[in-house]
Amino acid sequence: MPQRSVLVIGSGPIVIGQAAEFDYAGVQACRALREEGHRVILVNSNPATIMTDPEVADAVYLEPLTVPSVERIIERERPDALLPTLGGQTGLNLAVELFEAGVLERNGVELLGTPVDTIKLAEDRERFKHKMIEIGEPVASSAIVTKIDEGLAFAAEHGYPLVVRPAYTLGGTGGGIVYDEHELSETLESGLAASLIHQVLLEISLLGWKEIEYEVLRDGANNCIIVCNMENIDPVGVHTGDSIVVAPSQTLSDLEYQMLRTSSLNVIRALNVQGGCNIQFALHPERSEYCIIEVNPRVSRSSALASKATGYPIAKISTRIALGQTLDEIPNPVTGVTKAAYEPTLDYVVVKIPRWPFDKFPLADTTLGTQMKSTGEAMGIGRTFQAALMKAIRGLDLKRETLTGSALAEWTGDQLDAVIAKPNHERLFAVAEALRRGIAAHRETEAIARIIELSAIDKFWLYELLELVRMEERLREQPGGEWGERALEAGYSTHSAGVRNAVSFRMVDTAAAEFPAKSPYYYIAHGESDEMRAPAKEAVVVVGSGPIRIGQGIEFDYSCVHAAWALREAGCAPVVVNNNPETVSTDFDVSDVLIFEPPGADEVEAAYRATNARGVMLAFGGQTAINLADELARRGVTIVGSDRRSLDMAEDREKFDAALHRLGVARPEGKAARSFREARAIARELGFPVLVRPSYVLGGRGMEVVYNEGQLASYAESAPPILPDAPLLVDKYLRGLEVEVDAAFDGEDILIPGVFEHIERAGIHSGDSISVYPTQTVAPEMEQRIVDVTTAIARELNIRGLINIQFVIHEGKLYIIEANPRASRTVPIIQKATGVNLVAAATRIALGEMLRDMPYGTGLTPRAPFVVVKIPVFSFAKMRGVETILGPEMKSTGEVLGIDERFAGALRKGFIGAGVRMPAEGARVLVSIADEEKEASIPILQRYASLGHRLIATPGTREYLQAAGITCERVNKISDGSPHVLDLIHDRGVDLVINDALGARELTDNYRIRRAAVEANIACLTSLDTARALAEALENTAGPPRTLQEYRCAQTTKSSP
């Protein structure tokens, strides 16, 4: 095939439903394309990805994923082809939009792989249903009904239960599941009334059916294979992304397995998919009858899971198929001897458990249903289901090591039943607790029958869980011994088992040992023989960060991957321990040895010993990895890089304060309170506002800015009680400019690629604020002071590698907020912006090298001649009830980067990339400003008025604005009665919301306004600083797209003497 240029579209920022799996898929795609000699043009707005590294693609565009933006890139690059199916739903939708807008045709761009018509067919429920009926594949029967009689006729034919879905209502009001004629009549009446077009969709209910998925590949020559099938423990009703998923299926007979396999092939052939495809089935538990639920004609979260579960690289093979290759000519990369036309067979079991962000969002509705709510997932591999399950649970990093023994032991039977019947994130543990009570009462069979009745969970899983619960009860009575050994085999930690034992490593080889494998991909078993082939080169263990969650996202995976690459470069053998199936770090191509296990002390120690490693690196795996330092040191494991004492000093407030004192560095004044009364006294002494937080939590949990005594009192009401060994910390809150640095220190020299400045003033979590590099308002002397202080702290903490420090500049003085001796969220961004490989520098420092012997320079790297702006992205629409106002606790799930020659241009691209629709002239801006901010808001709102926007406000704010000379329209407060402000939002009478009611805690009007805006998909800014930045972006235009490589080139030219 001649060399061509191929455009690959990424999936943009991490949001709920679209996480790191598309970085993994995209990286594989880019690699496969380049291996075939093609030129790769990549566009993705997410800077924390490996795929946007200039080493991965020939031309990297960190530009917004919108039609106009990508059109400009296409016109500039003139690619020969576009690969649409590896960037998730975002990439797929954008490709279809580009196609429909005629952009591809105009520019002569060929669409590779699965045709557009297939993509559209799979998205269109009606067309899809007809296609399935045409090829004789069953879909859930449904009918569109406009009269009650029609509904009753449908029921007479299909029986109950039925699902009633009114068309065109907000949030599905008026619908539901009905079990008899009476309920159907009633629901139809209300549903037809609620529907704007007086129409209801009636569908047979698949609730309680088994949910099964098949991952299928098809090439252009019509060859098809199944890579993997999966069975959800949660029956149909819970989104598969929120379900506990097991691979391969466990309760399907061969006939059922083959029936669904054959159906999968029929479907993928009929749809003409070329590449990967995911098919979801519902299988009746009593009749072996099935329905097709949906088809995703692209790589997906499930395909990433299937790739990691089997070792078969779906994205890579899909890319080769898109290039026209066939499965029988593509080599199988795992065995090296067989072909890609091969259905993997497993000799282990895989379990995936979602990680939900409910710990961050106390107000969130935790019920699981058709809307996915999890941010990430942990996968466990074990020789048995039990081992895989327990590893997945431990890998969630929720400090949960067992199924029972949690707070659920205090729940009433009714509470347990409620969660088992109507699932939330605690269902698995509620089931376990119900089983435990069944065992205690010698009524196991009844307990199981009850759980089946409530949840329709298959009996098979319940008996497996019962055995585990029994094991936990025995171990609680007497740890260790024979039960302890069995517990290790069943995936428990040595701590739970009360015994330590020899560990054996088993290989993931796609072939159940039928063929010798080349892939260095392992998991841990106990009581079996060991297959570990320790690398010939000196091994170093890189500890990963586990599942993606708010506060610990893809950026740590980015750092781990770079650490592994740097180790290879340095002649070492990287050994990665991680359990996140979505990520690049768990691609066995990245490391010399991949150990797919929870990054816990047992597993890291085992990895270290089995590979005779020189040491373990913790600095790249986020807080999860850092937390292992003490335990690993106790076990005699060598930590390379900053050691335990540095970590300890950074985290122990008193030690850290003492260090700062020695250095003469200020930090906001503060004290520890042993009671709320004492907290009030401290707050009075320091003066409001103050920042309060419990001392035992990290990452901003339970942290709040409190402006007055009333707010402190209500904080005290909702916060957990203050414990004697965990006082409440009360700090003076300095509302200044926040700046942040990432640096590498080798004991003598420091390397600081750049300083970030935050748009929002201190008080908003750094992960949630807009940050800018290079700084726009920091004086050169202050920047020098930052460099000096950073160096001094790094020296004082005895750092050998990375350090991240957050400062606040208040009234011209520099204060330190916190220092983290590890990688941070901003590391990928600063690496992208400056071209300085900070992670590689830190890795080599950890190996004993000095910065002066490396090519990265020392001190502060010269400022880039362009600007990058990181803008956070939230998934509020997916989290019903969540308060959207920003504060010290992080809420964003992802981020985008805007990059331009000018600050305003970068801001503009960033906002567009983050999904903020740029309001056009005459746009309606709904404004609510807190009293203490009203004065400051005037110049900002004046800018919106000058742009020609129409300001709208409730009476209080409106009067203030009018008095200040800003024209403002009036809208009723909620209490004034309809039509009020919420109606205005619901009716899309608003294009932008600026609502900054600070310190709001309860269900106030402002909270309801913010939620209404989120639900109506209207951008809602909750800080005046953000509003000012948006005004800046609106007043300016952005420059043309340029590649990261071009920006780099400009930088080298400019910074060289």
Add this chain to the structure above:
Amino acid sequence: MKPAALFLADGTRFDGHALRYEGIALGEAVFYTGMTGYEEALTDPSYAGQILTFTYPMIGNYGISETVAQYPRACVAGAVMKRIAQHPSHHQSRKALGEWLDEQRIPTLVDADTRSITIALREHGTIWAALAAGEEAIARAEAQLTDFVRTATTKELVPSVATTVEHVEGREGGPRVVLLDCGVKKAIIRELTALGANVTVLPYNASKEQIMEHDPAAVFISPGPGDPTDLPQTIETLRSMLGQRPMYGVCLGHQLLALACGAQTFKLPYGHRGGNQPVKDLRHGEVIVTAHNHGYAVDALSLPSALEQTMVNLNDGTNEGFRHRDLPVAAVQFHPEASPGPFDARRLFAEWLQDLV
């Protein structure tokens, strides 16, 4: 729990637990890589005389249905698995796998390190072995294995599972076919009769006269256990019928037809047993995924010029099918009837039968 152990003839031993039944199984140790289909596999006559290790670690999850069995009884000599389900769950399950294995008096090793056994068999090749369930059996297993290895033969395998009496399956009026039973699976008869064939099942050693007595429109040669060269009489019969009737073979039947046409067979290092073998159909250019269960293969290089190779295994390049260039004779090495395994090649039976109408 009672101990059980697997002894390989090279002296390797793997330990685990027994079910209730105690005893010794002697035979060839082989492994099956399918993740489902244990009931079909355990009752597949081609496994006669073999100690079968399941590479998938969780066996018995959906119980024993007694509707998918391929033979009236278990055919394996012994069974080895990592974990056996005590509480199966399936609407068709009639009993737990362990209970059924005990009833069938099959010595079984559970809690075994099946992956290490598989690696041993892959590296050593198929090997004679003893599976001893219970302490008393373990005590005498090694001595018995030594004796067994001295005299072991595959010659008695086909007679042990093939029918001895003629019987007719399927409805009257359909195309009349004779099926030579070398240890046939029910699924083959199911597929043929479902297509309307009237199937007369004859013992593997039926003579040409006995076959022709039925005036068949075609002769099918079934799968079965062991080495095809153990059946010289059958090979001779098939050779004498070349050109007289259309003949189709599956698995052992494929090997016997190849030998009858003058090709050679050889023993594979460790066989193919599972449901994921990719086969390229050379005539249509497409890849199908197929069910396998064989320890011997037809040597593609030995195919006489009259035979055309039609199918090839993508994993190891071995022959998977041929047809005669001039005569209605064709055969495949894999199992189009699946059971267990994928149904990608199911249409072959219809294609063969279509030629008869």
